[in-house]
Amino acid sequence: MKSSTFGRRGLLQASGALLLPLAAPKLARASTPATLRFVPQSNLSTLDPVFTTAAVTITHGYCVFDTLYGVDAQMRARPQMAEGATVSEDKLTWLIRLREGLRFHDGEPVRAQDCAASLTRWSKRDTFGQTLGAAVEAFEAADDRTIRIRLKRPFPRLLDAIGKPHSSPAFIMPERLAMTDPSKPVTEMIGSGPFRFVADEFVSGSRAVYARFADYRPRDGAPEWTSGGKQAHLERIEWIIMPDPATAAGALQAGEVDWWEQALPDLIPTLTRRRGITVQRQDPYGFIAHARFNHLQPPFNNPKLRRAVLSALRQEDYMRSIVGEDPEGWRQCRAMFPCGLPDVTEAGVQDMPASLDAARAAVKNSGYNGETAVILNPADYPSISPHGLLTADLLRQIGIKVDLQEMDWGSVLQRRLSREPVEKGGWSIYHTNWPSVSIANPAMNATIRGQGSTGWTGWYESAEMERLTLEWLDAATPEDGRRLMDQIQRVAFDDVPSLPLGQYFSRTAYRENVTGILPGSAAFFWNVRKG
Template sequence: MPRRAGLRRLAAVLALGALLAPAVARAQPQDRPLRLVLNVGLQTLDPISSPSFVTRNFAYMVFDTLVAMDGKGGYRPQMLDSWEASPDRLLWTFRLRPGLAFHDGTAVTAADAVASLRRWGQRDAIGRRLMAATQAMEVVDPATFTLRLQQPFGHVIEALGKPSVHVPFIMPARIADATPPTQAAKEIMGSGPFLFAREEWVPGERAAFRRNPAYQPREEPADGLAGGKRPLAARVEFLTMTDVSLRAAAITQGEVDYLEYAPFDYLPRFRRDRNLVISQAGGISQIMGGVSINHHLPPFDRNLALRRAVQAALDRSEIVAAHGLPADMTSPDCVSLYLCGTPYASKAGGEAIRQPSLERARALLQEAGYRNEPIVLLQPADSALINPMALVVIDRLKRAGFNLDVQTADWSSIAGRWVGREPVERGGWNLVPVVYTGFDLADPLSNVGIGYNCSGNQPWGYCVEAMKPVLDAYVAEGDPAKRKALAAELQRLAIENVTFPTSGQFRSPAVWRAELKGVIDFGFPVLWNIERAK
């Protein structure tokens, strides 16, 4: 065993040198690139067409938002200079701050903002509801636009400041107007703090960025996604390393600067290393595992008992244990779809999933009339976060009696199939193990098991009639206490109808080199304001 372990470490070091050699040869020590290792490879660049976190991370480098979430979960103007609402809160007026420019030098205008919001509003759960409540969005002048509601919508600013998939990033109107939201834009043109070096992009392996010298950050200090985004690093590189030992060697040897997620097996060692800093972000930045069910296709489309069999088989303690995390980094007893520790956390409906049981799952399979039909499960083998949990999910479902057709691939390939609607025989799917952060789950309108109800959106094709009026009431409600009660009822209905069965809550921290100063510990990589200590 020791000899094999040594050989693995040697192979990791050799592979690391081969991967980084071209960049090392180009860069001098004083302007060494800031290197981030992503969880999975960057394959898709359009943050509206893609539901992937890696695309979201990319987009925050090159795009900007009208409103941004700060470190405490509040919402602040970002590209906007100000906003105001009429007394009845049906007419909103937004003004852009001066000096905004796209990377091609053209000015950002209100027309760009309106076109971008309309495209996003066809794709995102909150965006769709905002657009459904909107009577008109109109350009007043190059820096001003209005949004007139035809019915109350109590989440306008929260919608514009949505921090994660899908984020309402602003792009030129000529691109937004010409590109359907389900298709990837051919041209990537943002106004954010970094410029994308597309000529250096190797999909799935490497992406590079240069500082945007024309970017004008806000004057206030950076705070979460808000405030002054100062691109201090002259060059940033996104790298992909599927081997976790390679990631660990790279960060400990200083060959890379930042890991999006620390390899769990190496956390004890990282905690003892004074050259490394481990993220302390919690709450909304925690992660929930779950299983995406294809509600569009048989056998899950109209068979509630079959979906309940999946839910009954998912033992959260056993699944989360696959990561081998310390007890203070897991919450396997959490039954809240919103994540425990977040504002809308609730136990409503939780009794149905508190005690998972393979015996109960088998009984539900019989009740469902299951006849051993093959169930296509897509397994993202390259994801250090998803794959360990997926292996336990697969084992549990097989033991419950599901006839699984497990198809293994990299996440980027799976994501392309996941958002499609092909039948199984033409690349379709039935189940996909996934993970989401609290940024995506902590509010009913963004929660993947609630906010997409009856929207027809793939991969979230569920439609629960009983949720419709409750969601409508939540959308219009402005009172926090009433919102919380409505959110609890929505969770109860979602668990009862198995829109998104969860597989366990945990914390997966980032890790970065201690010589980096100005790192914003937010919950996903924020790479502005970072510089090296001299």
């Protein structure tokens, strides 16, 4: 297949990421040692980290909320709000004991009743949570400090489910908020995490503010990923929304912001040469980029057409559009799981890419009737917006009619919820990325789960995929687990619920007076100090 007709420079310019002179914005006041100014990867348009899988909202969630269990760097579940857990001899009853002295930001104690309600709501939204929820008879309180989970059948990976770091984690809210309809977002941000959300200073598209929660009770020990002692050293965190990468880079160089979550690869050489700025890889497992199909509406309710598009896919085009020519910035990963993680192989992948002529013939033979494919493209998201342009170009080259619609990321998040036909405001494809740890196993991987109307937007449905996932959860040996992972991949490459676009490793950039930034799949603000 020929390379895309878009060059990297053209993609950046077309997506609104033109490399302008590094002019810093004029911010209201100088940042002080007690205040850290942070530029997130995108605008914070939805506040509820259980309602949405958006990475920026998950990062916000880790400021405000806490979880019963977290994970260490090896993705092993570790107690967080919990002292620990016990399971009955028949494996059908779990008891999780809360640590003493936990409080919410409104001063109320954290009770088992709050946790039970939070787990119930989370289990109706999250992919792994839904799988656990199907095995749960009840999440309930045995007493104020003891959560009791009664199961219909054993669920050995229960702690892995409630402790997973993405997407979305099982964040604990007050019972009155956790009783919110799962189909509606919670808007009042009261958690028990290390920072309070300062609601009266929040302006979507401009800023979000967090203040240290004086009554937070961290665990003992060193912090590691989402577990351990989350010591809050900063008094105040200000998120400054800067959609233009050149503006963010200029502000960082001028000292008007302290930390830029995802530095644009084209600007990294400039930042690296600048004294007083550190650039490093934040997440050692990286991200997986995806194009998500709408399985409810034409044209991509047709699996033959989805396979035709997959056959023409060149991952290197997508990866180079966001990381340039840096050979360490990405890797080809022709798998439906992140490469490099346990049990992940490329089982099931077809020849990829095929020639354009072969892909065009496959489109014709699929029964495609000339329907328009509407692509939602976030112009304000530098690591995603080039992908919409590439996919539009690819679809046109193989004979599919395209309507590329540019909008902001918040609008994409809202629009992707529509199940209507495209002529009534629906969609056909949008692009996104996932921290690798959030789709590391079959139960977590929303991109290939076949849950239909209750699953991730796009609503792929497959009884076979769900059957194999349950078998994987109950696998008796590691060998059985690996065998089932390969079977699941073969089904995914046959059905193509999403397009795997490659695996990449973003860089974060911060000033030298900022210390204590920990590796992780989100920006974590505990342990961080500013001199």
